[in-house]
Amino acid sequence: MNRKVGLFFGTFNPIHTGHLIIANHMAEYSDLEEIWLVVTPHNPHKKKSSLLDNHHRLEMVYRACEGYGKLKPSNIEFDLPQPNYTVNTLAHIQEKFPTNDFCLIMGEDNLKSFHKWKNSEVIIENHEIYVYPRIAPGKVADEFKTHAKITRVAAPIIEISSTFIRKSIKESKNIGPLLDEKVWKYIDEMNFYK
Structure with a gap:
């Protein structure tokens, strides 16, 4: 039987305790x-200019995942054409790892706009989606509220954003509790986001 693997995509700029939770x-x-x-080189919905280089963000994810046996950093999108679209990544990763059943993990805020994603119907036809709660305006489309391939997980509601962390670092705020200690040390040593 295939292993069931959840794919949690993000720019992780930087990865923070909310992501880990x-x-x-x-x-x-x-x-x-x-x-x-999955560290995303370029999210088509975000400005690329504010992103740290791929290898730095991947390094932070590696550091953050230490000690979590079930969490694995992935750079699978680094060699794919950019901007990356989830549907293309899923096809590539399923072909590369055929003994895994890949599921998509997303926040409820992304589910609200999922119908706008490139080939969203192909994604949901071929992959389960696990949704965690997020506070965001808008409504989930009726077709996704009770869809058989969508599982809602009663995860904690975490309202920490990488944007807030970057801004706080720039303002010399102590954001230590929002980051894994190894990630914060790396950011500080590399003088990122200042």
């Missing part, structure tokens, strides 16, 4: 056997 919750309180934190 959600990823770990999915690993421990759902039927997903492993969570891959």
Whole structure:
């Protein structure tokens, strides 16, 4: 039987405790056997100019995942054409790892706009989607409220954003509690976001 692996995509610019709480919750309180934190080189919905280089963000994800046996960093999108679209990544990753059943992990805010994603119907036809709660305006489309391939997971509601962390670092605020200690040390040593 195939392993059920959750894919948690993000620019992780930087990865923070909110990401870790959600990823770990999915690993421990759902039927997903492993969570891959997929570092996205360029999210088509975000400005690229504010992104740290791929290898720095991947390094922070590696550091953050230490000690979490079910969380695995992934750079699978680094060699794919950019901007990356989830549907293309899913096809590539399924072909590369055929003994895994890949599921998509997303916040409820993304589910609200999922119908706008490139080939969203192909994604939901071929992959389960695990949704964690997020506070955001808008409504989830009726077709997704009770869809058989969408599982809502009662994860904690985490309202920490990488944007807030970057801004706080620039303003010399102490954001230590929002980051894994190893990630904060790396950011500080590299003088990022200042």
